[in-house]
Amino acid sequence: MSPDVNPEWWKELFDEVYLATDARSVCDDEVTRREIDLILELIPLSPEQEILDLCGGHGRHSMELFSRGFKKCTVFDYSQFLLDRGRAEAERQEKKIAFLQGDARNTGLPPGRFDRVLVLGNSLGYHSSPEGDRDILAEAMRLLRSGGRLLLDTVNGETLRSRFHPVAWHEIGDDLVVCRNRKLDGDVVFTREMVVSKKSGLVKDSRYSLRLYEPDSMRDLLSGVGFSGIDVTRDFSPFREKGDLGFMNFRMIVTAAKP
Numbered sequence: 297m298s299p300d301v302n303p304e305w306w307k308e309l310f311d312e313v314y315l316a317t318d319a320r321s322v323c324d325d326e327v328t329r330r331e332i333d334l335i336l337e338l339i340p341l342s343p344e345q346e347i348l349d350l351c352g353g354h355g356r357h358s359m360e361l362f363s364r365g366f367k368k369c370t371v372f373d374y375s376q377f378l379l380d381r382g383r384a385e386a387e388r389q390e391k392k393i394a395f396l397q398g399d400a401r402n403t404g405l406p407p408g409r410f411d412r413v414l415v416l417g418n419s420l421g422y423h424s425s426p427e428g429d430r431d432i433l434a435e436a437m438r439l440l441r442s443g444g445r446l447l448l449d450t451v452n453g454e455t456l457r458s459r460f461h462p463v464a465w466h467e468i469g470d471d472l473v474v475c476r477n478r479k480l481d482g483d484v485v486f487t488r489e490m491v492v493s494k495k496s497g498l499v500k501d502s503r504y505s506l507r508l509y510e511p512d513s514m515r516d517l518l519s520g521v522g523f524s525g526i527d528v529t530r531d532f533s534p535f536r537e538k539g540d541l542g543f544m545n546f547r548m549i550v551t552a553a554k555p
């Protein structure tokens with residue numbers, strides 16, 4: 297781990313500024329709809345099934361699933377800010393969705409409670425050692441009923457490496473500029489992200505890291521915690537616009553089953 301990156305950076309990053317810097321990915325209903333279209337193709341759902349949106353942020357996928365008649369959704373995330381935002385929006389839209397706070401490595405939820413566990417929007421690879429990711433997947437396994445399915449959506453490390461851009465920036469509206477400086481070190485990408493307001497200067501300067509997985513290393517990780525029937529769809533992108541969409545482009549969608 298780079299000395300500049302707090303190993304628990306993920307406990308602090310997911311706030312109002314994240315919703316602005318990543319709005320192209322996580323606040324665009326059309327993008328979410330395309331993601332749900334693919335999920336439903338890969339692991340068909342039925343309305344009575346219990347779905348866990350693990351590391352679900354502000355619950356955009358659960359909201360879309362609810363709209364399509366899948367009403368037994370639970371969003372679980374660490375960020376109280378995102379959960380509060382999601383809960384308020386769900387109440388406004390009269391969608392009965394549970395929003396729960398905690399660490400995905402040890403949720404405290406009863407075993408075998410869910411038919412489906414979804415880990416979407418590149419929410420793995422945040423921990424300073426691979427054991428953290430392993431623990432999240434082992435917890436997903438524990439929470440699934442026998443025969444239940446996992447769907448995991450992360451950046452495909454293979455493609456990201458081959459198109460690696462050390463510097464990227466984009467504007468948000470008239471005022472904000474997001475600048476990202478990245479360094480690839482083995483399996484981990486270290487990023488410094490600065491958000492600057494043209495009117496008032498620095499808004500946020502943060503550092504984070506992401507462990508990259510490739511189809512083979514993800515298969516190994518999943519089979520190591522007992523998943524079977526592992527299948528990988530490569531290089532999915534829900535975006536129509538071009539540009540550097542950070543780690544939200546070139547995703548691999550992995551499905552697996554609890555025996």
Ligand SMILES: C[S@@+](CC[C@H](N)C(=O)[O-])C[C@H]1O[C@@H](n2cnc3c(N)ncnc32)[C@H](O)[C@@H]1O
Pocket residue numbers: 306310322350351352353354355356372373374375378398399400401415416417418419422
């Ligand atoms: C990039 S966001 C994606 C959120 C959501 N899945 C989406 O697509 O909009 C990653 C989320 O993972 C959550 N997260 C990462 N590690 C976690 C952990 N160990 N426990 C709970 N939440 C975690 C963060 O709080 C954050 O909301």
